[in-house]
Amino acid sequence: PRTIHLKDYTPFPWTIDGVDLTFALAPRGTRVTSRLRFRPNPEARPGPFFLHGEDLRLIEARIDGQPVSPRIALEGLTCDVPDGPFTWESVVEIDPEANTRLEGLYLSNGMYCTQCEAEGFRRITFYPDRPDVMAVFTTRIESDLPVLLSNGNPGERSEGVAIWHDPWPKPAYLFALVAGDLLAHRDRFTTMTGREVDLAVWVRPGDEGKCAWAMESLKASMRWDEETYGREYDLDVFNIVAVDDFNMGAMENKGLNIFNSSAVLASPETATDANYERIEAIVAHEYFHNWTGNRITCRDWFQLSLKEGLTVFRDAQFTGDLRGRGVKRIHDAAALRAGQFREDGGPLAHPVRPESFVEINNFYTMTVYEKGAEVIGMLKRLVGDEGYRRALDLYFARHDGQAATVEDWLQVFEDATGRDLSQFKLWYSQAGTPRLRVEERWEEGRYTLDLSQTVPPTPGQPTKAPMVIPVAVGLLNPNGDEVVPTTVLELTGERQSFAFDLPTRPIPSILRDFSAPVLLDRDAPEEEAAFLLAHDTDEFNRWEAAQTLARRAIRARLDGRNIDPAWAPALRAVLRDDTLSPAYRATILARPSQEETAQALHGAGLTPDPLAIFRAHEEVAEHLAHALADLLPGLHDQGQVPGPYSPDPDSVGRRSLGNAALMLLSRTDVGARARAQFAGAADMTQSVAALSALLLVDAGEAELQAFHDRWSGDRLVMDKWFALQASLARPEEAVATAERLTRHPAFVWTNPNRFRSVLGAFAGNLAGFHDPSGAGYRLLADWLLRLDGANPQFAARMSGAFSTWRRYDADRQALAEAELRRIQSAPGLSRDLSEMVARMLG
Numbered sequence: 001p002r003t004i005h006l007k008d009y010t011p012f013p014w015t016i017d018g019v020d021l022t023f024a025l026a027p028r029g030t031r032v033t034s035r036l037r038f039r040p041n042p043e044a045r046p047g048p049f050f051l052h053g054e055d056l057r058l059i060e061a062r063i064d065g066q067p068v069s070p071r072i073a074l075e076g077l078t079c080d081v082p083d084g085p086f087t088w089e090s091v092v093e094i095d096p097e098a099n100t101r102l103e104g105l106y107l108s109n110g111m112y113c114t115q116c117e118a119e120g121f122r123r124i125t126f127y128p129d130r131p132d133v134m135a136v137f138t139t140r141i142e143s144d145l146p147v148l149l150s151n152g153n154p155g156e157r158s159e160g161v162a163i164w165h166d167p168w169p170k171p172a173y174l175f176a177l178v179a180g181d182l183l184a185h186r187d188r189f190t191t192m193t194g195r196e197v198d199l200a201v202w203v204r205p206g207d208e209g210k211c212a213w214a215m216e217s218l219k220a221s222m223r224w225d226e227e228t229y230g231r232e233y234d235l236d237v238f239n240i241v242a243v244d245d246f247n248m249g250a251m252e253n254k255g256l257n258i259f260n261s262s263a264v265l266a267s268p269e270t271a272t273d274a275n276y277e278r279i280e281a282i283v284a285h286e287y288f289h290n291w292t293g294n295r296i297t298c299r300d301w302f303q304l305s306l307k308e309g310l311t312v313f314r315d316a317q318f319t320g321d322l323r324g325r326g327v328k329r330i331h332d333a334a335a336l337r338a339g340q341f342r343e344d345g346g347p348l349a350h351p352v353r354p355e356s357f358v359e360i361n362n363f364y365t366m367t368v369y370e371k372g373a374e375v376i377g378m379l380k381r382l383v384g385d386e387g388y389r390r391a392l393d394l395y396f397a398r399h400d401g402q403a404a405t406v407e408d409w410l411q412v413f414e415d416a417t418g419r420d421l422s423q424f425k426l427w428y429s430q431a432g433t434p435r436l437r438v439e440e441r442w443e444e445g446r447y448t449l450d451l452s453q454t455v456p457p458t459p460g461q462p463t464k465a466p467m468v469i470p471v472a473v474g475l476l477n478p479n480g481d482e483v484v485p486t487t488v489l490e491l492t493g494e495r496q497s498f499a500f501d502l503p504t505r506p507i508p509s510i511l512r513d514f515s516a517p518v519l520l521d522r523d524a525p526e527e528e529a530a531f532l533l534a535h536d537t538d539e540f541n542r543w544e545a546a547q548t549l550a551r552r553a554i555r556a557r558l559d560g561r562n563i564d565p566a567w568a569p570a571l572r573a574v575l576r577d578d579t580l581s582p583a584y585r586a587t588i589l590a591r592p593s594q595e596e597t598a599q600a601l602h603g604a605g606l607t608p609d610p611l612a613i614f615r616a617h618e619e620v621a622e623h624l625a626h627a628l629a630d631l632l633p634g635l636h637d638q639g640q641v642p643g644p645y646s647p648d649p650d651s652v653g654r655r656s657l658g659n660a661a662l663m664l665l666s667r668t669d670v671g672a673r674a675r676a677q678f679a680g681a682a683d684m685t686q687s688v689a690a691l692s693a694l695l696l697v698d699a700g701e702a703e704l705q706a707f708h709d710r711w712s713g714d715r716l717v718m719d720k721w722f723a724l725q726a727s728l729a730r731p732e733e734a735v736a737t738a739e740r741l742t743r744h745p746a747f748v749w750t751n752p753n754r755f756r757s758v759l760g761a762f763a764g765n766l767a768g769f770h771d772p773s774g775a776g777y778r779l780l781a782d783w784l785l786r787l788d789g790a791n792p793q794f795a796a797r798m799s800g801a802f803s804t805w806r807r808y809d810a811d812r813q814a815l816a817e818a819e820l821r822r823i824q825s826a827p828g829l830s831r832d833l834s835e836m837v838a839r840m841l842g
């Protein structure tokens, strides 16, 4: 397969003045007629006329009305064309029913829907399927189905025909079409300039009672983007459609967002607080793409983070504003460390702006999304809130209607703030998590922080230059007063010193608010973490201090030592502090994940033993459960929020603290409270938490069955039933549990949500997946091979579970490698999965 390189970019030799599409929908033979008005692109060098196209049956092609015979190749067609402007027409036939890839036009439970990002439009018709070709689309849909939707504003509607016109030029990846027997949950929004927008969430009959939260989230997002970024919506309608078979969370098609039903549907009985929060965040993310992604799109797919990093950053700001910045920052940093640091430290490491790819779908990663968002957060910290706002205003003014690059993005910051960002740009090109070493010196009246950085080698990048690292620091007096409030130190060299004149030696709080996505390396005095846990004014670093203590406890058990008896009392003081929000106190009670422990051991040059890690985490939880036994029932009681269910931040926070307490309580009361909570649960949050607490202590057989019997008709709730078992199965039973679940009649493996709920959840069960027999590796490899034949994009995504295989002992390595090689040598392996496996084998 061909490798595509950033350096080879050339503009398309034509521009398109208008696109007219007609879809005559039929499950086995949909006819797509396209009429494209081409004009030579004055900014491009002339080149061959090439249109992408895959799995299309060409019926006829014409240029200016005259039949032509294009040369069909594997990935598209070429044709001789006139020198000046011309009109290209083609008729193709496609087979939506046979489309199991969920890219292009496909059928999901009788509903037609599309997924065109990144390169799915070429499975619909012949087209220059690249993001820098932007055009105005008019779409005619012919079908007897009652609801026919596409991008833009609705035009004429008559028996069996609907016409849609999208006035905003867009790349083909933002095209969408939906047709089906759907019901709408409707509302309206009045924009900042008084325009009325009709909003609708479209779902299958039966799901119409589960749309209210997505609609509320949409309206909140529309208002927030007006108030925070001055961005107004620009069409008369905004439609969201929920679909059951979908590879990712959602897609920001212009005016017609298509969502995985798990990211839309919610009712108190069927969705947890976490589901509600996820829906709110994804609805916001897709809506925010209307400006950062759609009005300003990407020149090529190497610039993906331009829209994704920025939109993740914006959705995080939104969630922080609605639900509390400190807790949001803690959740994001924890997720980044567990997922993106893992990616950056292994064979799949790549820069935020990759320089080459075989299959672009393999680069929708945490590095592009989440690290990309971190880079924007650093930029904002460096130029300040005012500078950021000026730069963003300039970005929207200068690049509206364009397909932009990372260079364009940085240029607006340089122009708006006068800052030179040439070194900062390394964050886009250098992969790997920088390690920030901090040492301190105290000489009478002068406190000095010596900062130094190293960026580790990553595939294809053996040596690195120093980055710009904003290190937010605060200094506290030994009595707990803050003597130096948060100050941003800018580390630009390999090592730099920063001095403070102070009467007494302070205690430093370093990397406040997780001001840069780096690993902090510091030999801190033992007692410092407990001090910061008690006194730090920075919410993030206070939580980080709690994490440091928890890591120490885990490490003690791994080394066969006793847990420091001062740990639980230190936590107790914070947990009892009613001035702190329950949501925040819940984060204090959380321990690092087993994955994080494995990563830390590997980073320290040790070989992690998944079983030992599992046991150490269990022992630490047992220790806390006993040491906090008197406090936990009260915390759990606080989580019983009276009145009807509401996903407001306060209620969610209370339940999260109550349920964090319950997870520990079940270890000392043999599940009594969890059983009672399960029996009396009025909402899914309480029900799932209770079931988890029981499964954690190897109980809950009867509750599991009751849950199954009650919810067997609800797809999304059944996903939870599968995922809970696969992820919480004890190490010795995990492979057998996952295998058994794959034999369950409801295990529809072609549905990505269901596949993920069993095999994704199992792969996240550290000791289960890394079973010393290799049976976990074999199970996943078998399923990946099967999945690859139907849905390569999703198979490739799920294969990432193997990426850490070199961390483990020689026996496990040999077993995992054998499975990767078995996959690699399978006949007919997709480009998607073969690229992933090749990279993982390195």
Ligand code: HT7
Residues within 6 Å of the ligand: 115, 117, 118, 246, 247, 248, 249, 250, 251, 252, 285, 286, 289, 308, 364
């Ligand atoms: N921009 C979208 C990314 C995407 C996608 C979505 C659904 C199915 C397949 C997809 N491939 C790429 C989603 C987003 O970031 O908002």
Ligand code: ZN
Residues within 6 Å of the ligand: 285, 289, 307, 308, 311
């Ligand atoms: Zn996105």
